[in-house]
Amino acid sequence: MKVRLLFPDRDADLTAALPDGTDDLIADLDLGPVLEMMRPDRDLAELCPVVLFHPLTDADEIVRRQQILADALAEPDLVQTLFDLAGRALQSQRGLWMYGGRTADSLLVKARHGIEAFLPPLRELAGFAAARLVGVRSAGLSELGHRLVDTLDAGYLDDLTVLVRQLQFPDGVRTRVRVQPTGLLGRPELLPPRAVSWWTHRFGRPGRVRFELPDRDEAGAQALDALRNDALYELALTVDRAHERLLAFFTQLRGEAGFYVGCLQLYRRLADAGVGVCWPEVAASGEPWDVEGLSSLNIAVREGARPVPNDLVPQPSGSQLVVLTGANQGGKTTFLRSLGSAQLLAQAGMFVPAVRYRSGPAPGLHSHFRSAEQDAPGAGKLAEELDRMSRIVDRCRAGDLVLMNESFSSTDELQGTFIAADIIDALLAHGVRVVLVTHFHRLAVHYLDRPGVTFLRAERLDDGTRSHRLLPGAPQPTSHALDIFQQAMSSSTSNETSERRL
Template identity: 35%
Template structure:
């Protein structure tokens, strides 16, 4: 049995290694805030949410498959949580099955597997009942197939067959085994046989016993005899014990996968509830195939992590960037540039995870990977200078990145003088564009921004952090050419509540 609720044709591999860029994405995009909201205090859900978010889908078809399942989840949250709780119930109940220290013996394997199967089958019955009650309320191909699979494979005959087998394997009337004599009169070909069905009542069985059967009895004190008999029994039931153990593992594996796959959507429900509590609107993004004509169109896009932590209404941005491989963001300090960059990175990750985004509209070309290069604090160990550290990280990214990826820069290469930093950044940006890598770059390096703006690159979009005449920030980005100032004097007045000294203004 397969759930196929994360992918149309494969299981959700929760043991797969995350990409080498996972740590940087987690740190730079502040994904911990989002994962905490999805987890709701459950560490398992947090891990699953992180794996689902960072294990991006790379085709619009795969994204839309998951989005359709998400729509069903958003419309039927109670059913999804009920299904998830059943998966958890099965796994937790199985943990309480006693596993003997003699678990390698067939008789012990058989007993443990039977106890486990009895528990799991009860939960399977509940799962089938939930499917019967709610299947018609789900429309996505993923859930339609899932409920259809439960109806086909978990029918009444299935449960009846399992019940009969488990009853037979209790061996209430002993174990019927056939065997032959081999070399040196050693027993061979031990085979478990089905017991004969006796239709006689107890009185008939008492007076019609077959006296021709040859039997022998072992003395109560004959420990060696009982040990030999147990060994014969184990040889006879070995095959059926292994088969039952495999069946038990198969059903338990199904519940484990179901828990993981449903856990991702439970996390999405938790996140939706948190965002709704903030009065924040969400939308299902529109993924576009990665072609020569890149797509980027967004309305009301907000930084999801900021929305979850801020007590105030977060300002969204509207950007039309179709056909743009480079988005360069400059302008006023504390004007929302870094927040915008983070909002794009989070939205792209969430879209390619099949989730909703915090916007009224979001459409973008899918990419094969998302990377970040953010400024870092000074190396306190003095192993390397700040610029050396930035270049080392850029080299590591270059080793991993490939065409059709996205790279987000935030105040990169500003650790040296403006001329040198701009030259380094310009060469890197142009090389990335030539390699068909999408670049978002937030910078205060005027030489860099102005130099690229002067090249009239058709694939470049230049945005500014909007500033009103009185110095107030709107936290919105608008299209415009780079300016030579970041309006640092506005911050000076805000902090010191006095005019900027004339010598500073001249500088």
């Protein structure tokens, strides 16, 4: 049976390795609290990262996930029940270790007990699918429901129950051995069990030959076990494969349903913070962003408060490059993180914390943020930035999105501008989209009259207050760092005055 809640034509690889640079992306976008919030269970820490950091690029697949998630938001118990039921089914297998062994007999016993433990969850799943899944609106959940109803019908489950009983061999193991032309015995052939009547069970079959091993006949017991294992070998492998398929199905069901459970948890967190969401629209590759009321995902999750929303109005010439400038501590990095997080959510088939979000898909998302270590003076900082950027460039493909936050600020403005401009120009020439936060005025004005560039500037009120809104505007030669210095000095003076009064 196939689950196919994440892809229309296949089950998702829930153990796939994360792409290179994922750890940097998580740290740069401050996605740690978000991923922790989305974790459906303590043993599924890697589930949501695997889905988020392997973004979809096909619009139909994105819409299909959105429809499944819409059904889950309307009836949260749909995916929660699937997740819990699969979890209970897997929990029923925890005691199978006691049947472990290297013989065909022990393998058969282990597989039979495993299938027997799966029978109640299978019946429950079939009933739930018939009652709740086949009538939902989304194609993904409806198709899963129909597959479960068609496969797990009452006749199939009854036959499976009978088969499990027969595999206990209450009348013993019946085999047939053919004599080869050489006079040697061939491989034992397992025969189906006979129907046992009450009379036969009570008095035995007429003419049946019996023998008993003498006490302490270890060689005879070993020979008899070897014959039994030879006879059960093929059957044990077949039953074990059937058990493994059921185990894989419930594991897959728990994982794929667990992703939507994680989405529900994130949705509730955003709702508690007063942040609304929308279903993002997938634009054609190369179309400009159209963003209204985008809120910071990490702030909403971490602080539980509604952040200041921002817009990114589409430009007639497109927006292959977005340049964010303006006052220090004005919200530029926050907005950069918001865009990156929203792009990941959109391409995972999820909702976005915005009023409207429209963007073309990006096959890959990369980030190059100034780290805290790079703020400290010392040699080698520029080399570290260049090394990290080199790895990003090696991974980039046409259509990818690169987020740059104060890149190459470990050197002076002249050198940093030359380095950054050369790299950005090369990325743009190869069809890579770039969002840039910079305090290098020389770098910002380098793109001032170029088509396909959108400029946003962090707003600073007349009294120096930061509104944390980014508005369309050309770069200015100052980032108003003096405001922060004066505010710090004012705070320090106020603290000293208070200490003197005390």
